[in-house]
Amino acid sequence: MAIRMVKKSKKEWQKPQSTKKQIEFGNRGMSLEDDLNDTNTYYLAQERAVIHKKPTPVQIVQVDYPKRSSAMIKEAYFKRPSTTDYNGVYNGKYLDFEAKETKNKTAFPLSNFHPHQIEHMTQVTKQEGIAFVITSFSGLGEVYLTMFDAFFPFWERMLQGGRKSITLDEIRQHSDQIPYGLNPRLDFLSIIDQKCF
Amino acid sequence: MAIRMVKKSKKEWQKPQSTKKQIEFGNRGMSLEDDLNDTNTYYLAQERAVIHKKPTPVQIVQVDYPKRSSAMIKEAYFKRPSTTDYNGVYNGKYLDFEAKETKNKTAFPLSNFHPHQIEHMTQVTKQEGIAFVITSFSGLGEVYLTMFDAFFPFWERMLQGGRKSITLDEIRQHSDQIPYGLNPRLDFLSIIDQKCF
16 A cells, blocks of 8 residues: 655744744644644654644545555545543653633633543543643633643533533633743643642 | 544454363454454453554545535545554553564564654653564464564664564564463553563
């Protein structure tokens, strides 16, 4: 099977003329996923951690093998993810997290998470892995890291018939804000350092 | 976006009438991937470890959204994997491995591994994660676990112009054999217990 190499779009970092402005408005125009991918690339280059986003799970139904060309998937479907999107290793410890974004400015809707992902993070925590969620309020430019132990009670509250979101105040109370930086963009490991090491 | 749920084929374990025969010929008819997936499902159910196979990475080019039906991927291509296929957490430690099968009965061809995967396992080892490879000689019914530190010199030998495979004798000398069992099918964690804990 010929595998066509698909080049990842690689943003080359250019030093901005006005650093201050860049920091203040650093969150504009890039998605949380882009910011985290850049951050993980930086951590990898610095040999600080090895963290990757998992590929989107798809069920492949039909593949064509044209002559002199690469295999082409002609029919496939999205599958429900059974784990979180990100995992990796940091100082020998296993890290696992899910990252989600909302435009809502007052609360984070829990519908962004799949029950399977919550179950997965529960299992990871039992195995003494480090599990957490990263939530981005894109309208506010604020990103928070909530350890899974602090996040889970809000999920339980929903299951017991309570509200289907976490208010911004609650997030602020139970999380650490990840400030936007230049490099890395979102230095979440500094928070993990304080919390877990 | 509607996500069609694709049911995983779930083998229900039926206790065989002749246990001995089942063990002896346990390796027939199932691929290494099936055996490892069954093993990981067993570990998860027993709360012994949380290990998953990563989805095949694909580059999605075109998606159709038919009415009253799930999103269908109409054009996509296989991407080169940048990491290994399996990772997870065991007793708080990060585990990472690649598993490959050969029909060859005398040596394991190194072409089964991508340079990116070797680089990834090097990075994982630097971060004090537990990295290893599982090689299956399907024609012999023998499966081996080789810690990455023991595997890497053979990769280097190839890079320096040496042979492009590891002989079966060399594998035997530098690895532990994973015996086939009933449940789990391939109890590789027992070897990790001896080597790393």
